[in-house]
Amino acid sequence: xxxxxxxxxxxxxxxxxxxxxxxxxxxxxxxxxxxxxxxxxxxxxxxxxxxxxxxxxxxxxxxxxxxxxxxxxxxxxxxxxxxxxxxxxxxxxxxxxxxxxxxxxxxxxxxxxxxxxxxxxxxxxxxxxxxxxxxxxxxxxxxxxxxxxxxxxxxxxxxxxxxxxxxxxxxxxxxxx
Amino acid sequence: xxxxxxxxxxxxxxxxxxxxxxxxxxxxxxxxxxxxxxxxxxxxxxxxxxxxxxxxxxxxxxxxxxxxxxxxxxxxxxxxxxxxxxxxxxxxxxxxxxxxxxxxxxxxxxxxxxxxxxxxxxxxxxxxxxxxxxxxxxxxxxxxxxxxxxxxxxxxxxxxxxxxxxxxxxxxxxxxxxxxxxxxxxxxxxxxxxxxxxxxxxxxxxxxxxxxxxxxxxxxxxxxxxxxxxxxxxxxxxxxxxxxxxxxxxxxxxxxxxxxxxxxxxxxxxxxxxxxxxxxxxxxxxxxxxxxxxxxxxxxxxxxxxxxxxxxxxxxxxxxxxxxxxxx
Numbered sequence: 001x002x003x004x005x006x007x008x009x010x011x012x013x014x015x016x017x018x019x020x021x022x023x024x025x026x027x028x029x030x031x032x033x034x035x036x037x038x039x040x041x042x043x044x045x046x047x048x049x050x051x052x053x054x055x056x057x058x059x060x061x062x063x064x065x066x067x068x069x070x071x072x073x074x075x076x077x078x079x080x081x082x083x084x085x086x087x088x089x090x091x092x093x094x095x096x097x098x099x100x101x102x103x104x105x106x107x108x109x110x111x112x113x114x115x116x117x118x119x120x121x122x123x124x125x126x127x128x129x130x131x132x133x134x135x136x137x138x139x140x141x142x143x144x145x146x147x148x149x150x151x152x153x154x155x156x157x158x159x160x161x162x163x164x165x166x167x168x169x170x171x172x173x174x175x176x177x
Numbered sequence: 178x179x180x181x182x183x184x185x186x187x188x189x190x191x192x193x194x195x196x197x198x199x200x201x202x203x204x205x206x207x208x209x210x211x212x213x214x215x216x217x218x219x220x221x222x223x224x225x226x227x228x229x230x231x232x233x234x235x236x237x238x239x240x241x242x243x244x245x246x247x248x249x250x251x252x253x254x255x256x257x258x259x260x261x262x263x264x265x266x267x268x269x270x271x272x273x274x275x276x277x278x279x280x281x282x283x284x285x286x287x288x289x290x291x292x293x294x295x296x297x298x299x300x301x302x303x304x305x306x307x308x309x310x311x312x313x314x315x316x317x318x319x320x321x322x323x324x325x326x327x328x329x330x331x332x333x334x335x336x337x338x339x340x341x342x343x344x345x346x347x348x349x350x351x352x353x354x355x356x357x358x359x360x361x362x363x364x365x366x367x368x369x370x371x372x373x374x375x376x377x378x379x380x381x382x383x384x385x386x387x388x389x390x391x392x393x394x395x396x397x398x399x400x401x402x403x404x405x406x407x408x409x410x411x412x413x414x415x416x417x418x419x420x421x422x423x424x425x426x427x428x429x430x431x432x433x434x435x436x437x438x439x440x441x442x443x444x445x446x447x448x449x450x451x452x453x454x455x456x457x458x459x460x461x462x463x464x465x466x467x468x469x470x471x472x473x474x475x476x477x478x479x480x481x482x483x484x485x486x487x488x489x490x491x492x493x494x495x496x497x498x499x500x501x502x503x504x505x
Contacts, residue, residue, distance in 0.1 A: 155277020
């Protein structure tokens with residue numbers, strides 16, 4: 001579950017073509033408001049670039065196949081699975097991770113709401129849950145009732161089952177926004 | 178995940194030139210399906226041509242009433258577009274019933290058309306699969322096949338087509354425009370996805386190097402209403418066991434014109450002309466709907482675990498029709 005796709009065990013079974021392993025691409029993007037330039041191989045997904053190259057480990061790797069939502073970040077303001085997109089595809093994009101939510105030492109209202117409502121147990125899914133919440137609250141096309149929130153958040157799995165408190169936190173953050 | 182070379186195209190001509198009719202190259206747009214398959218080692222591109230910078234993100238209402246959708250319009254933006262909400266609600270409902278918010282925010286219109294089956298035998302390189310490796314056999318035929326197709330199957334493949342969006346488009350009628358080494362051409366949506374037959378590895382009517390640039394929906398049927406009903410193992414973020422896109426125009430108490438397409442049961446997004454013929458000119462009663470459902474599923478073939486899909490699909494058709502004819 002936690003294996004790193006860049007260095008996954010099955011890579012050892014595959015012959016590494018030297019010319020392929022050195023074909024890095026330069027990518028410049030905005031990360032949590034700051035300009036960042038990266039040299040990465042084309043097969044590095046955004047999630048691994050964040051965690052392994054930029055030491056931003058707040059974004060979590062769960063399933064690595066877009067099924068759990070632990071890796072959710074904002075790409076140009078919209079929630080996305082960072083495990084299913086290549087870092088090299090994001091030249092010029094604005095990426096926001098959970099590390100970019102707090103401003104000037106103040107937690108983001110969504111972070112405050114998750115604390116206040118005890119909207120987690122183990123915390124592994126929490127960064128993804130909060131990024132989906134921020135994206136959803138900014139997207140006025142999504143309804144504000146509980147059923148719409150549950151539907152819009154169904155791409156974020158919580159194996160502890162903290163959904164009830166997550167819903168409370170979301171609606172509380174909405175009320176304060 | 179295996180590595181590959183990466184090139185970024187700025188326009189359609191550059192994208193098709195970079196691809197260059199090369200079997201080992203693939204286009205990448207949203208990537209939500211492709212990257213998953215590269216990770217699973219069931220697709221092994223040597224080179225990816227990134228088409229995300231192409232100017233194919235617009236929706237355009239044409240003078241003849243049709244809606245021209247750029248290949249890169251995301252599933253989210255398409256679902257909430259004012260013309261889609263007003264004139265093609267069945268498509269909006271289908272899109273919003275599929276995948277998750279994060280995936281819909283990234284997945285594109287053309288990518289959804291191109292998405293491949295979630296058959297677990299296809300997705301596991303250790304298993305035989307005629308679609309992935311022609312001639313290796315089909316693990317699903319005698320295997321665990323609860324989620325597999327009952328319509329359009331062959332002795333070589335029973336993989337179900339996973340898309341909801343395509344079922345909505347199949348009901349509405351649409352045209353896929355592609356550009357490639359041979360120039361530009363239009364493909365009727367209904368002819369785009371291919372039945373597995375003896376060549377399950379051929380999934381669509383696309384030549385090497387061709388790129389989808391647009392999907393154009395037919396003009397809406399005058400006075401028609403639409404509804405997409407999706408039945409699945411859980412209420413959200415799950416593929417269909419059976420789904421029905423119903424578009425119906427009434428003439429008094431009688432059905433003037435109906436379009437029926439099915440998901441979760443076919444090897445391709447399934448249009449049922451048989452059901453449509455059984456509805457045309459008939460009163461909008463449950464008896465009529467049941468006849469249409471029987472007609473739609475008359476050719477269904479069940480395997481060990483998926484016989485339940487036949488009555489389930491019939492019930493989806495009846496309920497979708499009851500809902501759509503009760504509207505307004």
